[in-house]
Amino acid sequence: MRPTDVSNPQYYHKVVDCQWACPAHTNVPEYIRLIANGHYTDARQAIFRFIETWYNRKRRHSTLDYLSPIQYEQQLRMAA
Secondary structure (H helix, E strand, O other): OOOOOOOOOHHHHHHHHHHHHOOOOOOHHHHHHHHHOOOHHHHHHHHHHHHHHHHHHHOOEHHHOOEOHHHHHHHHHHHO
């Protein structure tokens, strides 16, 4: 695998498209960079941190009547 050429302006266009094309909007470029440098634990932590701090809290869940967990908890508090 060749190192990423960040001096190429097209790199940033591809990075943004890659991140926003991901269903979870995971920071794919950071993950790939960490894997390429052999930092497997850091790569796992980057994905885990994203999923636990953003994705799982904001995405809509079918089991919660298509509300985010935060919206669902707010609805429960208002009903109580």
